[in-house]
Amino acid sequence: MRKIEHIGIAVKDLEVSNSLFEKLFGAPPYKQEEVASEGVKTSFFMNGPNKIELLEATTPESPIAKFLEKKGEGIHHIAFDVEDIVSEIARLQSEGFTVLNETPKKGADNKLVAFLHPKGTNGVLIELCQEIK
Ligand SMILES: CC[C@H](C(=O)O)C(=O)SCCNC(=O)CCNC(=O)[C@H](O)C(C)(C)COP(=O)(O)OP(=O)(O)OC[C@H]1O[C@@H](n2cnc3c(N)ncnc32)[C@H](O)[C@@H]1OP(=O)(O)O
Numbered sequence: 061m062r063k064i065e066h067i068g069i070a071v072k073d074l075e076v077s078n079s080l081f082e083k084l085f086g087a088p089p090y091k092q093e094e095v096a097s098e099g100v101k102t103s104f105f106m107n108g109p110n111k112i113e114l115l116e117a118t119t120p121e122s123p124i125a126k127f128l129e130k131k132g133e134g135i136h137h138i139a140f141d142v143e144d145i146v147s148e149i150a151r152l153q154s155e156g157f158t159v160l161n162e163t164p165k166k167g168a169d170n171k172l173v174a175f176l177h178p179k180g181t182n183g184v185l186i187e188l189c190q191e192i193k
């Protein structure tokens with residue numbers, strides 16, 4: 061893991077939060093994208109070394125919907141940039157972490173992603189991201 065790729069924030073209403081974070085950062089989101097497989101629509105701010113990802117649920121079954129129900133709006137996950145997600149998954153599994161999807165899946169912002177169960181990482185949901193070249 062080389063650096064934080066993005067911090068994911070669960071929000072109830074993406075449009076409302078886009079306006080709020082545009083005031084905070086002084087710039088609009090540089091990208092908005094729906095990831096149907098995750099039941100989310102997202103917007104990305106700060107197109108640099110550390111990004112902010114806002115996520116709104118698009119289905120009641122979405123992990124974001126469940127999270128909002130249980131915990132309300134707030135930091136949802138921390139994503140780390142990895143060079144080779146397949147070998148990183150194998151390494152983490154050998155270290156005893158629970159990888160929620162052994163096969164990397166297509167995420168937002170042109171990435172392959174995988175997640176670790178928060179129970180094994182002191183209550184913090186960790187996402188691995190590999191840039192699709
Ligand atoms: C891919 C697009 C985009 C990208 O960057 O490319 C994204 O980031 S998409 C983000 C949304 N997708 C995911 O989060 C996928 C991984 N998440 C999951 O598989 C689930 O959310 C899971 C397994 C973490 C929890 O699902 P479950 O059905 O078990 O929900 P529960 O409410 O029963 O939770 C069990 C237990 O975990 C705690 N929990 C849940 N979510 C989080 C979280 N984000 N951070 C910390 N802890 C979390 C929850 O509180 C429960 O704990 P307990 O002590 O039992 O109350």
Ligand SMILES: [Co+2]
Nearest residue numbers: 068113139187
């Ligand atoms: Co993410």
